[in-house]
Amino acid sequence: MRVALIGYGFAGKTIHAPLLRSVAGLDLVQIAHRNQVEDVFANPTVELVVISTPNATHFDLAHRALSAGKHVVIDKPFTVTVEEGRQLIALAAERGLFLSVFHSRRWDADFLTVRALLAGGELGELMHFESHYDRYRPKVQDRWREQAGPGSVIWYDLGSHLVDQALQLFGTPDSICGDLAIQREGGAAVDYFHVVLRYGKMRAILHGSNLVAADPPRFILHGTAGSFVKHGMDTQEPALRRGELPGSPGWGIDPRYGTLTTATESRVVETIPGDYRAFYEAVSRGENPVPAEQALQVIEVLSKATAG
Known part of the structure; x- marks a missing residue:
């Protein structure tokens, strides 16, 4: 093609x-x-x-x-x-x-690992799901993503990843509560979001900020049988920034494992390798890896949270 x-x-x-x-x-x-x-x-x-x-x-x-x-x-x-x-x-x-x-980011290593962990049932009934996209960028940069305008805010740019992952795991939420803010001095676009998706008793929290200097968790999950915590972002985008080729040795491997804690044990969970090539490999086969109808559901959640 x-x-x-x-x-x-x-x-x-x-x-x-x-x-x-x-x-x-x-x-x-x-x-x-x-x-x-x-x-x-x-x-x-x-x-x-x-x-x-x-x-x-x-x-x-x-x-x-x-x-x-x-x-x-x-x-x-x-x-x-x-x-x-x-x-x-x-x-x-x-x-x-x-x-x-x-x-x-459906093909992030950490997300694939979380998906497999939930499918395996080791956490019991999930009650709390937390997904973070935090970073430390205290100075506002002169680029379109940080200027006032439709779709330029962090909630649309980065939050769209977290919303899509949550919808893949849990489907359409019962309700949405969004808290968006401009926190940095001189900021013109939203640079903080804390959004709660309600699914019966379970809460899915999507959080992002440009003012997190510490090493934040990427995922926090609590269930009736245990908890799982994972730090560190997927390694593929940093590898691409360094000019590494997709599929090169070590591609998609995340060396920062998460920890599963239950009443009887605490152990690391090896991260399943990720691979963004899977998207375009599906396209090359004539398959649609992310149908537009699914992406539209993401926009619906982004819009509802923005509206409050």
């Missing part, structure tokens, strides 16, 4: 391009900036367009790509409004085209 990549900033250059080049069956033939997209849409040899641009541009570019008869992959978040997502889903269905969203 011949692929064009629109957007060659951090995500396009560091994440999408190396992954696309690493997967057999996908041929990255064109890279374009936003002011060059007409060349992509007019190119009859391009079959798939990957959109890796600022969040507020996703709808327009995807709509134009689908209208030009191209299959489309959009970096997360899918769109910045629910209505935009619905329109793209309808257009893709009308044209008989593939539409997928790059929720790559």
Whole structure:
């Protein structure tokens, strides 16, 4: 399948391009900036367009790509409004085209480990699930992600990962309670979120901040039979930042294991290796790894939490 990549900033250059080049069956033939997209849409040899641009541009570019008869992959978040997502889903269905969203953190090592642990039942009935995306960036940077505007806030940019993972594990919540704030001096966009998803007795807490200097937990789970705590983020994005190739020795291995504690023991749980290539490998086989309908559910949760 011949692929064009629109957007060659951090995500396009560091994440999408190396992954696309690493997967057999996908041929990255064109890279374009936003002011060059007409060349992509007019190119009859391009079959798939990957959109890796600022969040507020996703709808327009995807709509134009689908209208030009191209299959489309959009970096997360899918769109910045629910209505935009619905329109793209309808257009893709009308044209008989593939539409997928790059929720790559379904293939994080720690998330795969948590999913397997829950499936194994060692925690008993889960009562408390906590998922963090914390980092220490006290100074506001001059980039679109930290400027006021649709979809530019940390809740949409990073929270979308945590929401998608929670929906994969637990489905649609009974209710949502969101607390969003701008905490850094000079900030113009939300840089803190604490969102509670209610599932009967169980609570799923999604938390993110740019003012966490300590080593925060990535996952905290408490059940009727035990607890699991895992520190450290997945290693794949840092590896890509260093220029390491997907699939190179040690790819996707997370050396920071989590700890499972029960009434009778405490032991480390080896982390299952992650692999972001799985997304594009599915695309190369003609499968949709993240259907747009699932990504739309993420936007619904993001919107509800933002509304309070």
